[in-house]
Amino acid sequence: MARKSHVQTTINGETVEFLCESRQSLLEVLRDELHLTGAKEGCNNGNCGACSVILDGRLVNSCLVLGVETEGKSVETIEGLAEPDKLHPIQDAFLENAALQCGICTPGFIMSAKALLDQNPNPTEHEIRYWLAGNLCRCTGYDKIVRAVLDAAAAK
Amino acid sequence: MTENKEYKVVGTRPIRHDGVDKVTGRALYGADFQIAGLLHGRVLRSPHAHARILSIDTSRAEALPGVKGVVTAQDLPSAEDRIADLGEGAVNLKHLCDNILASDKVLYTGHAVAAVAATSPHIAEEACKLIDVEYEVLSPVLEVRQAMEPDAPLLHETLKTTSMGETADEPSNVASHIQHTLGDPEKGFAEADIIIERDFVTGTVHQGYIEPHNATAHFNQDGHLTIWCSTQGAFTVREQVAEILQYPISKIKVVPMEIGGGFGGKISVYIKPVAALLAKKTGKPVKVLMNRTDVFEGTGPTPASYIRVKMGATKAGKITAAEAYLAFEGGAYPGSPVGPGAMCIFAPYSIENVIIDGYDVVVNKPKTAPYRAPGAPNAAFGSETVIDELAEKLGIDPLEFRLINGAKEGDRRADGPVHPRIGFIETVETAKAHPHYTAPNGKKHHGRGIASGYWFNIGLESSVTINVNADGTINLIEGSTDIGGTRASIAMQAAEVLGIPAESVNPSVVDTNSVGYTAVTGGSRTTYATGYAAYEAAQDVKRKMIERAAKLWEVDVSNVQFEDGLFSSINGKEEQISFRDLCGQLSQTGGPVVGSGTVNPGGAGGAYATHVVDLMVDEETGKVEILRYTAVQDAGKAIHPSYVEGQIQGGAVQGIGWALNEEYIYNAEGTMTNASFLDYRMPTCLDLPMIDAVIVEVPNPGHPYGVRGVGEVPIVPPMAAIANAIYDAIGIRMTELPMSPDRLLKAMGKI
Ligand code: FES
Ligand code: FES
Numbered sequence: 001m002a003r004k005s006h007v008q009t010t011i012n013g014e015t016v017e018f019l020c021e022s023r024q025s026l027l028e029v030l031r032d033e034l035h036l037t038g039a040k041e042g043c044n045n046g047n048c049g050a051c052s053v054i055l056d057g058r059l060v061n062s063c064l065v066l067g068v069e070t071e072g073k074s075v076e077t078i079e080g081l082a083e084p085d086k087l088h089p090i091q092d093a094f095l096e097n098a099a100l101q102c103g104i105c106t107p108g109f110i111m112s113a114k115a116l117l118d119q120n121p122n123p124t125e126h127e128i129r130y131w132l133a134g135n136l137c138r139c140t141g142y143d144k145i146v147r148a149v150l151d152a153a154a155a156k
Numbered sequence: 157m158t159e160n161k162e163y164k165v166v167g168t169r170p171i172r173h174d175g176v177d178k179v180t181g182r183a184l185y186g187a188d189f190q191i192a193g194l195l196h197g198r199v200l201r202s203p204h205a206h207a208r209i210l211s212i213d214t215s216r217a218e219a220l221p222g223v224k225g226v227v228t229a230q231d232l233p234s235a236e237d238r239i240a241d242l243g244e245g246a247v248n249l250k251h252l253c254d255n256i257l258a259s260d261k262v263l264y265t266g267h268a269v270a271a272v273a274a275t276s277p278h279i280a281e282e283a284c285k286l287i288d289v290e291y292e293v294l295s296p297v298l299e300v301r302q303a304m305e306p307d308a309p310l311l312h313e314t315l316k317t318t319s320m321g322e323t324a325d326e327p328s329n330v331a332s333h334i335q336h337t338l339g340d341p342e343k344g345f346a347e348a349d350i351i352i353e354r355d356f357v358t359g360t361v362h363q364g365y366i367e368p369h370n371a372t373a374h375f376n377q378d379g380h381l382t383i384w385c386s387t388q389g390a391f392t393v394r395e396q397v398a399e400i401l402q403y404p405i406s407k408i409k410v411v412p413m414e415i416g417g418g419f420g421g422k423i424s425v426y427i428k429p430v431a432a433l434l435a436k437k438t439g440k441p442v443k444v445l446m447n448r449t450d451v452f453e454g455t456g457p458t459p460a461s462y463i464r465v466k467m468g469a470t471k472a473g474k475i476t477a478a479e480a481y482l483a484f485e486g487g488a489y490p491g492s493p494v495g496p497g498a499m500c501i502f503a504p505y506s507i508e509n510v511i512i513d514g515y516d517v518v519v520n521k522p523k524t525a526p527y528r529a530p531g532a533p534n535a536a537f538g539s540e541t542v543i544d545e546l547a548e549k550l551g552i553d554p555l556e557f558r559l560i561n562g563a564k565e566g567d568r569r570a571d572g573p574v575h576p577r578i579g580f581i582e583t584v585e586t587a588k589a590h591p592h593y594t595a596p597n598g599k600k601h602h603g604r605g606i607a608s609g610y611w612f613n614i615g616l617e618s619s620v621t622i623n624v625n626a627d628g629t630i631n632l633i634e635g636s637t638d639i640g641g642t643r644a645s646i647a648m649q650a651a652e653v654l655g656i657p658a659e660s661v662n663p664s665v666v667d668t669n670s671v672g673y674t675a676v677t678g679g680s681r682t683t684y685a686t687g688y689a690a691y692e693a694a695q696d697v698k699r700k701m702i703e704r705a706a707k708l709w710e711v712d713v714s715n716v717q718f719e720d721g722l723f724s725s726i727n728g729k730e731e732q733i734s735f736r737d738l739c740g741q742l743s744q745t746g747g748p749v750v751g752s753g754t755v756n757p758g759g760a761g762g763a764y765a766t767h768v769v770d771l772m773v774d775e776e777t778g779k780v781e782i783l784r785y786t787a788v789q790d791a792g793k794a795i796h797p798s799y800v801e802g803q804i805q806g807g808a809v810q811g812i813g814w815a816l817n818e819e820y821i822y823n824a825e826g827t828m829t830n831a832s833f834l835d836y837r838m839p840t841c842l843d844l845p846m847i848d849a850v851i852v853e854v855p856n857p858g859h860p861y862g863v864r865g866v867g868e869v870p871i872v873p874p875m876a877a878i879a880n881a882i883y884d885a886i887g888i889r890m891t892e893l894p895m896s897p898d899r900l901l902k903a904m905g906k907i
Contacts, residue, residue: 004584020753021278025634029856031187032186035190036181037181037185037187037188038180038181038182039181040185040187040366040367040416041368041445041450042366042367042368042416042833043414043447043832043833044447044448045448045450045832045833045834047448047832047833047834048366049832050366051426052296063322064647069779077181078180078181079181079182081180082180082381083296087179087180088178088838091176091179092617093178094175094179095171095172095175095176095179096171096796097798098169098641098796098799098801100175100178100179100641101639101640101641101799101802101803101806101827102177102365102366102367102414102417102418102639103174103178103416104185104365104367104416104417105366105368105413106178106179106415107179109179110179117627118607122877129841129844130842131841132840132841133840133841134840135840135844136365136366136833136838136840137366137839137841138363138364138365138419139417139640139806139810140595140802140805140806140809140811141802141805141806141807141810141844141847142805142809142839142840142841142844143498143801143805143844143846143847144798144805144843145800145841146841146846147846
């Protein structure tokens with residue numbers, strides 16, 4: 001059996017240590033080793049965005065990052081977004097706008113939207129559509145998701 | 157009977173009850189399930205579209221360290237060729253079992269052949285590669301008309317065509333033929349001033365839910381089997397697994413986890429019985445997950461089809477006769493939705509003379525599964541394009557043409573049923589008055605198209621239990637898995653009865669041991685039927701609470717009335733108590749109050765939609781850009797309008813994908829060459845404008861609040877609406893789906 005590496009990283013502000021095989025993706029580590037199952041697997045090859053997390057400030061598909069690559073880095077996942085007593089404004093906007101149906105794509109969309117608003121607090125509808133094109137949603141037709149991100153930007 | 161009054165909760169837009177869990181990543185979907193000692197399963201799938209299995213040798217896989225068990229069809233109880241009814245219609249049991257693990261033949265690339273349980277998913281995957289399967293490769297049949305040829309290779313040596321009660325002598329790939337007739341079609345065509353006949357071809361498309369199939373199974377030492385999974389119906393999983401494993405339902409508990417989309421594709425079981433077999437063999441819980449390629453190759457797409465439609469009309473625009481020929485691919489086993497396609501094809505119109513022939517045909521592709529209004533979109537692509545051409549040739553506005561011919565209450569559908577109160581005409585009138593339709597549309601290569609659609613909707617069984625809490629809230633127990641906000645729409649119907657806010661209801665979707673039988677979340681039935689059961693359960697609570705108030709005031713129950721959340725005594729005594737305060741008095745008046753409601757309603761009431769689309773055709777690339785989209789739909793009564801709009805928008809966009817890009821592309825050997833989300837191109841948000849969802853409310857007399865199912869019909873009109881708009885833009889009638897850039901360039905004579 002493949003030898004495991006020891007990795008130390010920061011996840012949602014906390015120092016985390018884990019063991020992983022070099023073939024395990026960050027998505028597998030988050031889900032199977034750390035039980036952070038908010039990031040979802042829709043395709044495992046970078047095409048759906050359901051596994052989106054933020055790695056050192058950059059939006060990534062965690063299925064395309066190896067667990068061992070996160071040594072010394074900082075990972076933000078959906079689980080770290082809300083305050084103990086308060087949702088993040090993007091989360092509120094998704095609820096207010098009914099921007100989810102089955103919800104499997106939602107954590108990915110919210111992380112992706114956060115990465116967008118962190119660098120462009122006032123995006124146009126087109127900029128939102130361009131940025132979110134890496135996230136697939138099969139339920140909503142995107143209308144309410146785009147509106148939610150527009151609202152979250154306005155609320156900031 | 158529909159209650160007709162101002163509602164307090166129905167029609168409002170509360171935050172959904174499971175919302176916070178779903179935006180924080182806390183909601184647990186099937187693949188998120190964890191349990192101590194878990195093993196991981198993988199399925200080995202056929203690389204051939206059509207082959208005989210000569211031998212399977214699993215010894216090398218079993219010897220790999222970390223492998224705990226391997227199963228093949230040998231591990232399934234032997235299945236006879238018999239028919240079982242499993243909640244969504246009759247199924248041949250051998251076909252059902254063979255689709256789980258192939259026994260004698262593989263019938264499509266991706267057909268499951270064996271499965272492995274190991275200590276990690278990677279080891280299970282490696283072990284699959286060590287299973288040696290010897291095949292005798294046969295010629296595949298990949299297209300419905302080819303499969304119907306008399307000399308086509310046969311998929312099933314024992315399959316014989318049944319046609320209106322008669323079974324043929326010789327085997328064939330045609331499983332069945334159905335026919336509906338009304339009036340005298342020959343006479344009807346003779347009366348027509350104009351007749352249009354065209355044929356149409358549609359590709360195989362997938363439901364495309366983002367969450368792959370998943371299942372975790374565990375056998376207890378006492379023989380109790382538990383399955384945790386994402387499904388549209390926990391009870392139908394229980395029934396199917398019981399049939400396939402020949403195991404009593406009383407020993408199977410299915411726990412429905414959150415589900416990441418289904419659209420009809422998560423009703424049939426695939427890996428759930430496999431997980432159970434592996435759990436049995438290893439004595440450990442086993443989780444089996446599909447990857448995206450497995451989902452495309454191994455689970456039900458919706459059929460490709462060949463359709464011919466002929467319609468005649470008078471100069472004044474009255475349709476005199478209609479004829480349709482529908483040949484649908486069932487995939488590897490019979491069971492295409494040609495039946496529903498035939499029921500829906502002409503249902504928006506009042507036509508006196510109709511003949512419809514439908515054929516269910518097997519081909520070497522995955523067995524098809526329902527997909528949102530199964531069969532109706534294929535059929536409507538044909539009929540709504542011909543309608544458009546009739547209107548155009550007669551110089552009549554396409555919406556006006558629909559007003560002349562539109563079906564109304566009392567009209568008979570060609571397959572028999574008479575329409576109850578329906579809202580088709582209302583959708584057309586609303587579309588006609590909409591600013592989208594009245595806005596000018598004239599630029600070069602810009603086009604506008606219209607199409608309508610029908611879906612009959614279903615009722616079926618649902619159960620709801622309500623437990624009343626001392627603080628004036630209720631816990632609502634239901635069995636309908638929530639794919640799109642139905643916890644809210646069901647809870648709201650109970651809240652309306654009891655005069656409490658939606659937030660005072662805690663809805664839970666529970667396992668098959670914990671609630672009464674509830675059929676699938678499908679057929680646009682959940683808000684309608686489970687909502688109806690919630691209404692009944694709340695009425696039961698109300699009756700019991702009235703008894704408590706009567707007891708408290710020492711009056712007869714006939715002297716207590718309940719209105720707007722307030723119990724009051726009539727006839728003499730001046731007593732009043734709110735629902736909330738009475739809840740605080742339950743222990744003193746006889747103990748807990750539990751209400752229950754069970755329904756199997758027959759009045760689902762059909763749903764109609766009329767869509768308007770503006771688009772632009774790029775002459776250089778053949779690419780179609782959707783510029784504006786308006787979808788009008790009769791919802792009966794929208795319980796939670798935001799989620800009704802969401803259904804309309806989502807359905808319309810799936811239709812846009814079906815119209816413009818989506819299809820299974822096969823090579824000559826019968827292997828899908830685009831089995832990834834990169835190559836099977838579903839719409840992204842950059843491909844789309846906002847989708848204007850317009851709700852029309854013509855109450856359904858078969859529901860207390862007038863609800864009609866809304867989930868399915870929005871996928872019916874888009875393909876024809878877009879084809880009609882392309883015609884308007886470039887003057888070419890597209891008759892093949894998808895209308896992808898290469899097909900458009902060919903049609904324009906550019907390649
Ligand atoms: S699972 Fe990572 S992009 Fe789809
Ligand atoms: S809400 Fe279901 S995939 Fe987006």
